[in-house]
Amino acid sequence: MQAKPPPSKADADPAAHSQGGSHGRNTQKFIDHSNPGERRPIRRRHVLKDRRYRRDDEITLDTSMFLKESPYFEIPVQNVTARVGRTAKLTCVVENLGHFKVAWGYKVTGAVLTVATQVITKNTRISVQREQQSTWVLTISNVTMKDQGDYWCQVNTSPPRSISGYLSVVEPPVMEGGNEEVTITSGEVANLTCRARGTPTPTIRWIREDYDRIRINATYFASDYIGSSLLLRTVNHRSAAGYLCIASNGHPPSISRRVIVHVK
Incomplete structure (x- = not known):
């Protein structure tokens, strides 16, 4: 009668067939690429506190590359335009955040503005x-011109992942000065001035109050005129x-x- 071959190690230890072993221990294997001539399995020993790295003897690997799901930005941060004195909101959508945190910062100065829900x-x-859960809204109230610029939304992965949006601040025209009444002798030159500020810089357009054409000189008449003077x-x-x-x-x-304009 033919002798039976001796049982294999796997047959002798049924727990070797299960992923968790008899105590539910994680036996997931990673390949050590530090020595190209030797491909030896590495068993997970322990995970550092931030859960991004694991250490096996002398080898440290970033385990984020093995994760099925890691934080990602669902949509771009939309650029926003706000008027001076109003409120601006920039929105950042991060999925699969896990234990990581979301921060907002101002690119112009490099300052961190918020971390998680803390200002x-x-x-x-x-x-x-x-x-x-996945949407983080940065709110800037009573907007000023100094608030204009890029704002970044960042997740503290390794390396950090970030995305940015631009806040444009506009200001409607505001009159700053100019003459209100001019008296001139016939045959002389009248200089009418008007100054305004705003963002973008306002355009100044002149018309006659009675909608008649403007007499620029003896031979040139215009329905309107562009310029501060x-x-x-x-x-x-x-x-x-008028x-x-x-x-x-x-x-x-x-x-x-x-x-x-009065003409003597």
Whole structure:
């Protein structure tokens, strides 16, 4: 009768067939690539506190590459435009965050503004809200021109993952000065001025209050004129009228100033 071969080690230890062993221990194996000539299995020994790295004897590996799911940005941070004095909100959506944290920062200065739901900056106009588990909203109230720039949303993976959005701050036109009434002798030059500020820089447009054409000089008439200064050369009694300077920059409301010209 043919003799039976001796039982294999696997047959002798049924727990070797199970992934967890008799005590539910993790026997997942990784390959050591530090020695190309030798491919020996490495058993997971222990995981560091931050769970990103594991250490086996003299070898340290970043285990994030083995994870089926790791943090990722669901959508880009949308650029935002806000008016001076209003509130701006930038939204960052991070899925599979796990034990990691989300931070907001201001790229212009490099300052960290918030970490998780905690506000780090001393700027009292900054706040952060977590919505629906995966959405982080940075809120800037009473926006000023100094708030304009890139804001980054970052996850503290190794290396960190970040994405940014831009806050544009606009300011509707504001009148800063100019004359309101001009008295000029016939045949002389009248200089009408109008100044306005805003972001973007406002455009100044002149029209006559009665919608008649503007007499720029003796031979040139125009329905309107663009520029902060309107020169009326060799004025005559027809030049006497009310003129409107209108400042606009694409962000309502436009504003106007009335200048009255008297001709002696």
